[in-house]
Amino acid sequence: MTRSRVRGSATTDRPRAFVPGHVTGFFSVHRRSEPRKTGSRGVGLALTDGVTVELHPADEPEVVLDGDPIEMEAVTRTLDALGVTARAVVEPSVPVSAGFGVSGGAALGTALVANAAYDLALTENELVGVAHAAEVEAGTGLGDVVAQARGGVPLRLAPGAPAVNRLDGLSVPETRIEYVSFGSRSTDEVIGGDVETLSTAGERALDALLDEPTLPRALSLSRSFAIEADLLTPPVEAAIEAVGEAGGEAAMAMLGETVVAPGEGLSAAGYDPVVCELDPCGARLV
Numbered sequence: 001m002t003r004s005r006v007r008g009s010a011t012t013d014r015p016r017a018f019v020p021g022h023v024t025g026f027f028s029v030h031r032r033s034e035p036r037k038t039g040s041r042g043v044g045l046a047l048t049d050g051v052t053v054e055l056h057p058a059d060e061p062e063v064v065l066d067g068d069p070i071e072m073e074a075v076t077r078t079l080d081a082l083g084v085t086a087r088a089v090v091e092p093s094v095p096v097s098a099g100f101g102v103s104g105g106a107a108l109g110t111a112l113v114a115n116a117a118y119d120l121a122l123t124e125n126e127l128v129g130v131a132h133a134a135e136v137e138a139g140t141g142l143g144d145v146v147a148q149a150r151g152g153v154p155l156r157l158a159p160g161a162p163a164v165n166r167l168d169g170l171s172v173p174e175t176r177i178e179y180v181s182f183g184s185r186s187t188d189e190v191i192g193g194d195v196e197t198l199s200t201a202g203e204r205a206l207d208a209l210l211d212e213p214t215l216p217r218a219l220s221l222s223r224s225f226a227i228e229a230d231l232l233t234p235p236v237e238a239a240i241e242a243v244g245e246a247g248g249e250a251a252m253a254m255l256g257e258t259v260v261a262p263g264e265g266l267s268a269a270g271y272d273p274v275v276c277e278l279d280p281c282g283a284r285l286v
Helices: 073-082 101-115 123-140 144-148 187-191 194-213 215-228 234-245
Strands: 017-030 039-055 063-066 082-093 152-157 164-169 175-182 257-262 275-278
Touching: 017 101, 017 194, 017 215, 039 063, 039 101, 039 144, 039 194, 039 215, 039 275, 063 123, 073 123, 082 101, 101 123, 101 144, 101 275, 123 144, 144 152, 144 164, 152 194, 175 234, 194 215, 194 257, 234 257
Parallel strands: 063 082
Antiparallel strands: 017 039, 039 082, 039 152, 152 164, 175 257, 175 275
């Protein structure tokens, strides 16, 4: 996509975008020569906690996260691909670098707002493709963007942007989701290294889920995946075990020091979790 650079010519009404947080349960990595064809297969949850994005006129592409300037390559690459020079103001309601897809959400929100504010006249799939490619090139994610665009409990059946991927989803009613986060983790350190064992476990989990496509089964397979891929840390493992002992289901958020559980699983286990719901709508202007 080649576009001339646009500066300071946004419409007078300033649109905002909301992008749900996305928690991946398990995944496999699929790299291709083209960023839009690179991605992941797996399952995740889209949450009513996420990120909001606004764009403001600026002389250089900038990103402000929670009021502080920050380097967020997925966002600046998105702006560059769209030919827009602006300041992206990102407000997350989820922890950063904890497995909620903040960078992908910020990139996708930036694309949606830029399209509306600068009259770019691009389709939703084109915008999702731009943000997905930007995140892949930034090394901060492989599948969050397409899942966040869909919402619900997305199944990524083929990797890549909308032109090449295949998306489905689990049929799940409105569901309360609880989560606790114990810290941050570098996504690039995991997906940028040897992912053969991880991907084999992810492929096996996806095949098993398609045989029984339910949320409890997805969470159970996500727990097995985290063990096989050697991703569990002591606080995450302890929380998952506590939820199980209390009669609930829980899983680790990929890739972060975070545990998610439907219903009141974490509360029943004695934790003080953040509470939200599954987001059925996906990314949108608000």
